[in-house]
Amino acid sequence: MRMKYVLTEVMVGLWRNVTMTIAMIITMTVSLFLLGFSGLLYQKVGDMKDLYYENVEVSIFLKTEVSAEDRTALEAKLKSDPLVKESTYVDKDEAYKRFQEMYQDAPDLVNAVKPDQLPESFRLKLVNPEQYKNIYDQYKDTGGVDEIVDQSKLLDKVFNVLTGIQNFTLFISVVMAAAALLLVANTIQVAAYSKRREVAVMKLVGASNWFIQAPFVLEAVVAGLIGAVFALVGLVVGKTLLGGGSMASLEGLITPVSWSEIFLIFPLIAGVASLVTAITAWVTLRFYLRV
Known part of the structure; x- marks a missing residue:
């Protein structure tokens, strides 16, 4: 019965603040998509370094x-x-x-x-x-030696550019994640305020803080998980569009992203979304319940 009540309150809460919920989901989707993209890019840069450095040559040119x-x-x-x-x-x-x-x-x-x-x-x-x-x-x-040329010097420049793109993407994802967390906190505050009388009554009759907080925390977690699913869809669409287009012409130059790598990164972004939104919601409610 308690679990049914909690789940019902989660759905009602998400619908009650539907515009803020949508904004939170969109922001979470963008930040998690960028997080997943930067994670895949980080892995590919590492794979490319291993691939190229394994085949790199040093040329000693003679006079x-x-x-x-x-x-x-x-x-x-x-x-x-x-x-x-x-x-x-x-x-x-x-x-x-x-x-x-x-x-x-x-x-x-x-x-x-x-x-x-x-x-x-x-x-x-x-x-x-x-x-x-x-x-x-x-x-x-x-x-007899005239010049010594190392291919890795050129590769280092390429990898520096890729690492810069990787760091920039990660920075943008962190900024978007911060915006998403502010939306989560704001949404939870609004939801708690709209149910302030019900919460007060529940506290008077002895309801535990966990029982009061659970619906609000789960609202944030559900929104985060929905954002993670949409982020996965974005990565799949990106793989589909680029896999048969411009990226296909670069095969052999860069290591391709496999479907397994995309789907394996989903638990990561889903876990990050769940953990961070749950902690943000819980901290927000801790401050609220102290009032």
Whole structure:
């Protein structure tokens, strides 16, 4: 009987303040959508770092007139270096083939470059790609070495941009969450005020604070869960629209978001919505019941 009364009061309370309830649900939906998006983005940035750093190369370009002795000595040193996982020598002909493949859509550029204009190089895969600085310091003054290029330096710039987007999205979600919590507190206060006489009577007859507070807290929790469901719908729609469009053309460049990842993040946003709205409602009512 008590549970039935509590659930009935929850539904009545949500309908009584329907405009504020709708505003609260919309705000919660936006904040939870951004929270879920930033969570997925955080995971994808981590996956992309693992993927790219696993395949990153350090290129040691040799001088145009490098001697055979310098080349042989450098090759031997690289093969014995514990920092180097794999070392591949690329001569001028191989470098020209790679250049042709890379710029096959620019035939004028390819025709303007001759094979002997491209330098010989060693392409290295490191045991730990983050130790590029050690490789640079160790080989920059070696005989025959002209330039050392690390792909991870470019990747760091890309990841810095992605991390900035990630942090901005998270910041916006926090701001929206704060607005949603203010709406939750305001809605609970209005609901409690509209039932102030009923609450006073219940306190006089000895009703526990839990019994009085439960309908108000559950109102906030239900609104939060509805917002979480709508946020999930937004993520599903986003995955559907982007999955077959522009994101599909980037396959291989970025790691795609799977359906399982989207649905696995729902318990997170639902849990956050339930916990935060329940705590906000309970704190608000604690202050109200003290009056």
